[in-house]
Amino acid sequence: MARKTIRSIPQLRAHMPVQEAEVRAHNFDEVALGFDLDNALVECERCLVCPQPACIEGCPVNIDIPGFITRMIKHDYRAAYDLLTDSTLLPAVCGRVCPQEDQCEGVCPVGAGGTLEPVAIGRLERWLGDKAIAEGWRKVSHIERQPFRVGIVGSGPAGMACAADLAKAGCRVTIFEALHEPGGVLRYGIPEFRLPNSVVDAEIGAIEALGVEIKCNTLVGRLFTIEQMLGEMGYDAVFIGTGAGSPRFMDLPGEGLNGVLSANELLTRCNLMRAGQFPAYDTPLGLGKRVAVIGAGNTAMDAMRVSLRLGAEQVNCIYRRTETECPARKEELHHAEEEGIEFHWLTNPVEILGDENGNVRALRCVRMELGAPDDSGRRSPVVIPGSEFDFEADTVVYAIGTSPNPILGQTSKLKLDKRGYIQCDDTLATSLAGVYAGGDIVTGAATVILAMGAGRKAAASIKDYLGIRDSARVYAPEPAGLEGSLFGIDLAERNFTHVRLI
């Protein structure tokens, strides 16, 4: 096969259907519908299969991207899936929620010139992940039992990734989850139209198939402490992946009014507790008609798009910087705009106004402008004097980030950093021997894939700590070519005598 060049590959990205904006704004079905087989194969052809692939380095879990794409081109989807799942456990999840434009796709040479779009790696990953769920493929792991027990706190992406790697290494792994359903942020945070629950269930099923036990309704720190896990409960090592935790508020006047809530609360009520189906489900939602969401990250996008689907007539985004600084995934921002969400850039709330019944009536805001760049090079917004105006709203949602959850800090001797996150060294070891931590509880709010990366890194450190051989390394068979052979006989076998078996 002739070497592919930037000119010989399909120039445009293959078509991926999405639900029409007017339709999808009123349902919870998935927005992006994914490639079909033909389009997936067209997209595979766009990969140059670079000799030194930047995308692998760009991926937090170092997926062999050209490798799985090459196998897909050969129609060997099962092999592609097996290669993919050497690195990631949750392809159907990551293909949907990773910020690929900042990772693999961001460094793809196809897109580097600026004229072409990079290979749609995320969509290909999702296609393979979905195919595996549909076909019931499971990664076959040859597990060599080890006498170690590992306890994992939190069943979100960090905990699941860590659990899977340790289970494959032969440890007996138990995950403890405080909520009544496993999955962490995949369950309570990311809404159905972006990540269907059926996908989360399938990925959790894959983890349980590895022998991992998941205990829900278990609040570690309060039911038992980290120290007890290592002591009387007999765990040899512990991984903490409890997530970022507590929503932040701004301490504005009027925050106690009814109708002010955090994006976490809105999303938990809607996704985990299914408040959208009240009264069939018992949890009420209490969403108004005019919703103002403060913040413009991925959580804000989710909160806004959920509000729209739950019957809000007007949904507004209030953000104090501009669209350029908006931290959300580009695709989500684009989808939100299409669905009719109004964005108010360079706007900052200063007060929440209430009516006589203690409900939100309006949001008082000021206009901002970008000032001089600060030390980090970001231009920080400053208030334009006299620009105050009122903004009609009956629900105000805060999506301005989180602070660390205090429970483990309150109940164990774990050393925290000055912001209250768990302090770790480069191997993700905490101040307690045998206890490792990763994900948002270490770094502050980040992404699913970074949490998974941290979970895998911690798993490797735990294996080191326990003295287990690194099971993550995949021993591929040597390529059988004519190189290094003598008249077709492997050099290593040149002194062998051939014996005919009768």
Next chain:
Amino acid sequence: MTDHNDAGAAGATAAPQAGANPYDDIRSKGFPILTRTNFSDVTFLLEVEHPAMARAAKPGQFVIVILDEHGERVPLTIADFDRDRGTVTLVVQAVGKSTRQMQATLHAGGTLYGLVGPMGVPSHTSSAKKVVCVGGGLGVAPVYPQARAFKEAGAYVIGVVGFRNKDLVFWEEKFRAVCDEFIICTDDGSVGIKGLVTLGIEKALGEHVDVDEVVVIGPPIMMKGCVETTRPYKVKTMVSLNPIMVDGTGMCGGCRVKVDDRIRFACVDGPDFDGHKVDFNDLMLRLKRYKAQERDALERYDENCRRLQVPQDAGGVR
């Protein structure tokens, strides 16, 4: 009154023998109810098996209970715990849809779909020499372990509890066993002092000038009244707040309360706070947030019960 377990079901769910490691088999869901006691037509008590929780629980903590797959997460204060039997005791007041449904469906031998805890920072049993423990309504039961803890720490304990009338009084013997003085207040005066628990507090503070601390658990309006009663005496008054909650682990911020003009989360920073610093108006306003939906759900539930001819008091006093 007590609805004890029959032999068959009891065999399967008997409390574990002493010495067994309570962490060996932590349940993930389906928590067995060992006994149920009805205190009145709206209040009942459930004793649920959870050895690990019985061991971890401390006075002042709470749990979250989920009735079934469609249920909401209901926070309930731990009224008592028994480490030997491996059980925790919860008191439920059937006032809304979920609690009414609990009253109708939860019995000894049954199970709770979800039970998680103990949550919240345990009450600080200070080195106070003389304390007044005040309970009203749903707060009567959870104030008991606090009184017991103070008694065990060597304090002089004055118990003050409030009920509507004589027939609704419960746990009198239990309280008398741990209290040096015990004052009952009833709305109609059928037993003890006629009036609110604030009268009982006035009486206790009037007779004892050296009270170091007052602990109050009950409905917000009662706690507000008690806090105002003790304010002129400048006696430290701890209250246990019960705002609307979803996850109970500090994740949603729904339970935020204003204490000393700062936002605190009752689930992880509380539920106990210094009553003199709590903004009760803010708390009571925020408790009304879902009033319309709550009323709606209750009406719908009652209507369904009528239609299905499920007796409303299926779990009532027998």
